[in-house]
Amino acid sequence: MQIMTHILPGGSNDRLSPDSIRLALRLRLLSLIAFPVAAALSAVLQRSFLILLLLAGGMMLVSWIERIRFLRATGETRMPDPGAFWPGFAVRTGLLMGIFVVTLGLLALFRDTSLARGFGWPDLLVAGGTTLIVYLMNLASAQMATGQANLVVAKVNASYQPQRGPADEAGDIIEGEYSDTDMR
DSSP: OTGGGGOOOOOOOSSOOHHHHHHHHHHHHHHHHHHHHHHHHHHHTTOOTTHHHHHHHHHHHHHHHHHHHHHHHTTOOSOOOGGGHHHHHHHHHHHHHHHHHHHHHHHHHHSOOOOOSSOOHHHHHHHHHHHHHHHHHHHHHHHHHHHHHHHHHHHHHHHOOOOOOGGGGTEEEETTEEEEGGGO
């Protein structure tokens, strides 16, 4: 039980709420699909493909923050492995590029498409806004989940009562036999 008591404080409720846990999980799910939706939105808005690099960078930033938060919650003081940055960035860029190209291809079936040639404020707004929204959703989700976990730990700790047995009453148990210290 001692390991579980190191969870960071969070949440202001005093009662366990399944709805709070459901909301935290829904926020996490929405944060997973926010960047692919932003890539599809960029294709619909016919923005430059360079926005995908910003979106992948935003994904890496949020992922890095979440890894640090997870390590701190488990009591680790080290930073996440920086060697995983470039492979992660490449995979995320490829995922977003695939969504961008498929969405653009579907749009090309129904209308004339032409991508923006430059990089502008709409690109920064979509990438920065998506990154900020995902960060805030993850932060709210972590706070709700931490609060609920603290409540569970508190209830378990409160309901745990050590067993009182014959050894607690100034006696000894040796190989399954009880011997009272007063009878010796």
